[in-house]
Amino acid sequence: MKILFIGSRLFDDVAYYLNKENITSIVTESNENAINLDLADKKYIVPRGMDKPMEIAIKEDVDAVIPLIGIDPPLSEVGKMKDTLEKENGIPVISSSFYTANLAADKYNTKKLLQKEGIKTPTFRQLQEPYDLENLEEQLPIVLKTPEGQGGTGVKVAVNKEDISEFLNEKNNIFAEEYVEGFEVSIEVLRWNNESVSLCPVYKGDTTLEGIHPLRKIKQAPLNIDGIDNKKHNNDICILAEKIADLVKVEGTMDIDILHDNKSNNDYVIELNTRPSGTRYMTAATTDIYPLCQLVDMAKGNWAAKQVKSKIKNYCSAEIPVGDFPENQKIPLNKVFEGPNSYIVHGPQHYQRVTIRAEDRTNLNDVTHNLLSDYSKKNNIHFN
Known part of the structure; x- marks a missing residue:
């Protein structure tokens, strides 16, 4: 099997899985100095836009295309490419259509649709x-x-x-x-062939008047609030996420951002993102489901929501911004959690984050303090 990946920045999330599955990989990238290019079997440096990747997909006679684009502006063009390749060339593109991507890219029209459908939004x-x-x-x-x-x-x-x-x-x-006073939540949803599966809601920190960027906050999962049992897949947030995914006909993956109101205890949806989630490492740590590897399974044609749900596990996890990971600590080679108490490091130099998995919250505290003792003491980190 041969798959074309658009963008190399996130390619190391799936490279190990492709090798395991004996899948030939081709990567297109507009930046010749981008990371991870050497991990692919074949690479093309192309102009920005989707015209050249679409041409290469046809020329190379690939079995599927997976866009690994982590920013919003190109997603509508990805949707147009998907619509064309699937209709005219029969090449599946594991991403959302132009309609869905264009809707998600417009926060105002997204909120209008949510309001029309009776889904709470501020x-x-x-x-x-x-x-x-x-x-x-x-x-x-x-x-x-x-x-x-x-x-x-x-x-x-x-x-x-x-x-x-x-x-x-x-x-x-x-x-x-x-303005909603409470905390931020992200949840990732996988959807293919009209089947949806939501993964774990991730706590991204309290809302603040300072507008602190999510990357600078400590994230935790599962959610630990009254009325939410994240260890049950049918909790309210998971059900809501799958409802939204079906409503907008997502394909591939979608990240949903939610605000939980501490006063009313309501959950308000604020935006949808038809791209790999910034909390995907937290998702993998908590559930043992790796979202980008799931896209590969969709391309292989053997993906089913029921099968994914049966494999979901229930670990505790945290993600901490560390700047630069301690030099005396080994960084795992692949972005895969090795065992129930483990970690991975991700992000560019000076902006690194470490995502930690443990069997329970007590172990999570222990692993975190042992791994990042100086950082933990300085910031008085303790997971409730």
Whole structure:
């Protein structure tokens, strides 16, 4: 079997699995200095865009295409490529269609659809010029957004009138959203051939008026809050995630971002992302399901939601930003958890994170303190 992968940055997440399954890999990449290029059997350096990868997929007569793109802007073009390759060439592309990718890329239209379908999302409204600054100031703190954006770009938690004025002056096509006091959750959903399986909800930290980037927060799983038993796959958040995936007809993988309101105990969906999740290592640590390897199984034609659900395990996990991993600690060669108490390291130099798996929360504390003793003491880390 031969698979074309678009983008090399995430390729090391699947390279070991391809070798295990004896799958020939081809990677296209626009940056000739990108990492992981040498892990593929064959590589092409191509211009940005999907035209050349689509041409190579046809020329190489591949059995499937898997986009490994971790940013939002190209996803609509990926969707167009998928629609064309599948319809005209019979080559499956393990990603969402143009309709789904385009919808997810527009946060405002996503919220309109959620609202229409009776799915809770923070109250929102489009802002029209001339802006009513006095009205906005009365609602502080308030979240200001543009329809596009990723990882905090195009988003501002305004706490004073200066924040409002700055955002309005720099951006256009703005909408306002209610600020929810609580915590952030991500959950990844796999979907193929009209079958969906949601994986574990991941705690990404409390909402803050400072708008701290998720990469700078300590993540934990399973969720440990009243009313949620993450060790049961049919908990409310998992059911909601599968409902949304079916609603928008996701294919491949989708990351859903949710805000849990501490006051009302409601879960509010804030956005959908039709790309590999930034919490995929937490997902793998907690469930033993590796999302990007699941995309390979979809390409192989032997993927079934029921089979995936039967393999889900229930570990405890945490992800900690460490900057640079301690030099005296060995970094695992592959991004695979070795046993019930283990870890992997990921991210570029100076921005590394370590994801730790353990059998229970007591062991999780022990492994974390032993592995990162200086960091743990300095930050008083303890997992409840």
